[in-house]
Amino acid sequence: MSFQTLALTLLFVLIPLVLVYLLKLQIEKDIIIATIRSIIQLLLVGYLLQYVFSVNNLIMTILMVGLIIGAATQNARKKGVAIKGITWKLILTFITIEVITQGILIGLAIIPATPQYVIPISGMVVGNAMVLAILFLNRFTDEVNDKEKQIELILSLGGTPKQAVHRQLITSIKASTIPTIENQKTIGLVQLPGMMSGQIIAGADPIQAVQFQLLIIFLLLTTAVLTSVMLGLLSYPALFNNRLQLLKNVLNEHH
Amino acid sequence: MTEAISLKEVTLYDQQTLILDHISGQIHKNKITTFIGPSGSGKSTLFRLLNGLRSANSGDIFIHNQNIEDIDPIKLRTMVGIVLQEAILLPGTVYDNLAIAPRLHNRTFTKEEAEQVLDSVGLERHFLSKSAHTLSGGQKQKLSIARTLVNKPNILLLDEITSSLDQVSAQAIESLIQTIHTQYDLTVLWITHNIEQAINVGDQTWVMMDGKVVEQIPSKQLYQSTHPRVAEFVKGGIN
Structure with missing residues (x-):
């Protein structure tokens, strides 16, 4: 999967964000933080694993x-x-x-x-x-x-x-x-x-x-x-x- | 007269609160000592110390001349049995509840033994297979006493065991304890909120207030106490 394709999957974050905003659930901030954290954490782990696997x-x-x-x-x-x-x-x-x-x-x-x-x-x-x-x-x-x-x-x-x-x-x-x-x-x-x-x-x-x-x-x-x-x-x-x-x-x- | 229990300056704090304040005194062997006093005066806590469920912050307790801290806790709790106000029964039959102590000590406990204990507390033998939770209040308390007696203690601590019972059941328990006391050669310590009961069953009475023992007097002389607070308490002035 390319990073461009991955970027498209952010649509799945947009859908709940719109719904949450319309329904005034006030959890937009949490959704955004969760999204950013998961991107950073998983990418870090990915690169770390890539490195650990390569040095074996x-x-x-x-x-x-x-x-x-x-x-x-x-x-x-x-x-x-x-x-x-x-x-x-x-x-x-x-x-x-x-x-x-x-x-x-x-x-x-x-x-x-x-x-x-x-x-x-x-x-x-x-x-x-x-x-x-x-x-x-x-x-x-x-x-x-x-x-x-x-x-x-x-x-x-x-x-x-x-x-x-x-x-x-x-x-x-x-x-x-x-x-x-x-x-x-x-x-x-x-x-x-x-x-x-x-x-x-x-x-x-x-x-x-x-x-x-x-x-x-x-x-x-x-x-x-x-x-x-x-x-x-x-x-x-x-x-x-x-x-x-x-x-x-x-x-x-x-x- | 020999002492079963001797207390020297026993003091206990709970967090920062003083619960027992330099308690000293002797409990005579094979006698019934009753404990009275307003709620929160430290009576139940003192009993918990004697059964080893808690330890004092300072002071010494001697059981049959041996310092309580030097007695193995399991041996102590077998020797000094306690029956609590609320008869806590475990799920299961009457037999299951009677068999708790023998099971804890890997001891066999026959049906005959169980029946004998039931006889001694005045519960019918056919109760053995009944679910413990179906018993009435008085019956539960009798079972609770029987369960402690299974350990064959030398000293029996009774913590307000009749307070939740009706008068008839309470009187039945009263005479039961007097019988058991002689039959098992027991030293009995009995907390009660009922002054008449304290006088009727007791040889000696301790009056506790604010964590202190304010009076140790032969039970029959309780009404003649010259201590002003005790006199007021026995007349029903302090609760």
Whole structure:
């Protein structure tokens, strides 16, 4: 696609702008900012990737993955500021997921160890883990707040912190992973996944595109469950002190 | 007389607010001590300290002569059982609720044991398979007491357990506690808003106001207190 053709696609920005203006929705500014940001961000990433692919250097690839993990952590930590040490807990979760997924993919020669494969797949895996982390942290902090009395009841009967938040952990892990699983049940029926569509448009064989999409789907399943479980196990101890008391102020201060 | 609990200058702040102000005193073993005082005087918070759900900022609490901070929290909470005003029941049957503590401690809990506990709190045995949420207020509170008794505590803390009940149910719980107290050889600490109840069931009564213990008196002498605020409170002047 040439830049002239791309410029024509701005018509798709013009249509909502006109409508928004006519209906006095007052979100023109947001639409313009979003458009400009997406153009700049994606072009930057495009050129950066072009460079990283051309040098094909391991350190550069690791730096790119590090950048992805850093951005994801920055985004997700806002939802878990109440939990002590959430930043490194998120980083540890994302790194573990990255190591496990890339380890299997490269180790079993499912994909070649080149930046063209490693970086986009890392982006999808970490991006998904970030969404999962946000879903999990949102739900978990809400559950603990809502069920404070139940948690203290278990503690008061001599339960450990893990036993006390067991129900809340299970509920939050389930609630955060269910959308990923449900999404996979209808995949391909309603809409074609973005990556697969992109490959087909770029001229790839649909079966080849499907194979890659399946790979991603399975990866995301691992990512979803692993993120919630790992983050759950890493976060709950921060809600208690060494006398096994629920630190109420920790969560309430942020509500 | 031996002490079950001994408090020395126990002080607690919540954020910047003083909740418990240098509380000292002894709770006699195998006796019923009742706690009265206006709402917000720190009674419930004191109970939470004794069950280990919170820790004091300063001062010492001794349970059977052992500093509370040196007792393993799980052991402490098994030894000092608490029953809260609002009977918090988990989803499931009456049996499921009774079995919480044994499950937490990986202990088997037979149907016979469950039935015995039900007997001791005056709930019928066929309730075991009933959903806990279908019970009446009084029955829920009895179940809540039974659930704490399953841990076989030495000390039982009761936090306004009859305040949401009608008079008949409240009296049933009152006599139940007196029976359990003898049957299980328990030291009982009981917060109540009902002065008559405090006198009827208590051996000793502590009156708390503004985070302080203003009076420790044999329950039967409560009306004869010479402390002006206590005298006013028991006459119903302060709420």
